[in-house]
Amino acid sequence: MIWYADIRKTMNWTFFHKLGSPKWFYEISGKWLPWLAILAALMMVTGLTWGLLFTPPDYLQGNSYRIIFLHVPTAFLASAIYVSMAIAGAVTLIWRIKLADMALKSMAPIGTSFCFLALITGAIWGKPTWGTWWVWDARLTSMLILLFLYFGVIALRGAIRSANTQARACAILTLVGVVNIPIIKFSVQWWNTLHQGSTLKLTEKPSMAPEMLWPLLISIAAFYLFFTVALIIRMRTEILDRERRTKWVRNAVEAGARS
Template sequence: MWQWLVRLYHRLGSPKWFYELTGKWIIWLALLSGVGMLVGVVMGLLFAPADYQQGDSFRIIYIHVPAAIIAQSGYMIMAVSGAIFLIWRMKMAAWVARAVAPLGASFCLIALFTGAIWGKPTWGTWWVWDARLTSMLILLFLYFGVMALQRAIESEDASHKAGAILSLVGLVNIPIIKYSVDWWNTLHQPATLKLTERPPMHPDMLIPLLIMIVATYLLFALLVILRTRNEILWHERKRSWIQELPEVAARIKGGQR
């Protein structure tokens, strides 16, 4: 098992192998994420019962919670990719980190925006300097900082290093986000899903949420793969295997006419 993982790790470091392998996944990820989101949204909006305290306003949870989870997961993926680049100098890891950054920032922004919409009828205000909200806002700024470093430094190698270092430093914010509701007295409700406890939600509310979380992960994986493939096409554009790809060869041929 360990040897298989090592071989897979080295193969994923090959742009050509990654591009060819992930090309087979795109249609399935798109199909599964699309169907999953459709099912989750329909179940959450039409069939889940209203909350006994929040009424129908709680239904934004089916967008807010998956977005918040992906925002945190995306940052961890970006940081791990940055560490792999710093330690083993794997260029694919740097390209993955570059692909993840704007996606993670987008999901973080969605989480903050939907949280504000949810907070207005629940707390009576769009925003409070709550520990959970503030730490999520810091996460958004960390994403922006990593993206700025990746683009501001002229040397590509130096920009990858700077982005990787900042992403690793910012990892300290992830446990703060997760445990802020336990460490401090906050307005934000405690975590709904815990591995060590049975979820307090009714199954009719919980099942659509789980479906939406899985579907959002699949969508995120799809978007990361597409952006990473674009990074590969750009950085490897002069390689013969890139120019021999049917989609690239057709563009080259069309441009020569």
């Protein structure tokens, strides 16, 4: 048992410590950022122009289905980002790693904007499809409640003064929210089947033809990359802000730090 404890002591903790070091993250992300940004831009342009211009119109929905290339990636990411925030929150509470809290703080505005976009694209898509600007179907309603959860985290962060308390309070709120999300999804789904009108099946995606599937997948990957790029830029700024008293930050800023 001794060798096991020794390995844990030397290997895991150094690895963990390195991962948790803001300086290490700043330097590594600085090297990767330009490539990630270029890749994200390329994929975004490819996916969206392909979907917008080079796919055939849907035989049921005509050309309005092209909104899917914006709606699906942002909806998927809005949920995924909240779950990532919950993971960052758990890391903050258990291991007290500041970088995790910086990640949580930086993810929130990105996730909120994606959730907001998903809602609006969903709503606008509804107009030509069923003739109304908003419909209380299960997915859109769940996404609306997710938006409330995002607002809650941002509002709580703004209301608390001390950075340490902010970090842990937002972590708890995000964890409570993530436990609540399956319950909400289930309840809203159930509520919706009660009141469902006859024709509303927005969320039942028919199996997609391959010419439409590929640009969709590329768009999803592009938005994922874009989220990563935006997150890295925000986190780097947050690191500079919180670590401004350290020597390496002062040197980096002197050296004319660009993003």
